[in-house]
Amino acid sequence: MATKAKTELDPKSIPASTGQGAPLAESFSQAVKLVDSGKYADAVKKLESLMQEAQAAGDWPMKRRAQVYLALADSKVHPHQVAVTDPVSEIQACLNRRATAEALDLVEKALKAAPSKGTLHYLRAVAFAQNDNVEASAECLKKALELNGDLVFQWHMEPDFNPIRKSPLFGFTEGR
Structure with a gap:
């Protein structure tokens, strides 16, 4: 895949x-x-x-x-050791290359299989942040934090959010 x-x-x-x-x-x-x-x-x-x-x-x-x-x-x-490539790793690799469209396609497919996985919603938020889509990024981050509150630490450290981090749409992260 x-x-x-x-x-x-x-x-x-x-x-x-x-x-x-x-x-x-x-x-x-x-x-x-x-x-x-x-x-x-x-x-x-x-x-x-x-x-x-x-x-x-x-x-x-x-x-x-x-x-x-x-x-x-x-x-x-070692394909025999890994039955299926981890979708999270593939998505992260796309985001690292700034292949945002490919990352969004992969995250959408992965979310169909695991809609309650907070990490996938977080990676979707990162992809939208790379595209400067503040509203979609904030919405996805909010869902990610609802599913996995520990992701707030990644949010604070992720450089891809820097250009949009100060938006009032991310106010729900204050004090977390």
Whole structure:
């Protein structure tokens, strides 16, 4: 069910890293290109190394992005170990690439199967935030927090919400 990703990364999808910065971003870009070209075993090695480097540098967003791609690449290298690719990982990978339309398609399909999964509503909110659709993002975030209140911590840390976070539509998150 995985789709072939576009090789070009949006510069905004690679966070500003602390410490090592550019080398981590370059390693991440190279790893994504390996995944995109179907060189999954090489990608797994590169991503495992990148995760260790990101952890050593204290760059948690980079480590999280590497984990998402590692899960995807590892599922291709060891298909017998992973029966179905986790839709959450696929959606996160799309969001990391700023492939918002693809992420929304995947999240809609996943929500049909699991409408009470808060994480899916949260990822939908992130996708709408990337599109600057404040109303839809706030509505989805509200549903996500109703289903899983712990997601409020991700909301506070997610950089994709920064451009719209101060909107009064997100007032329900204050004090949480």
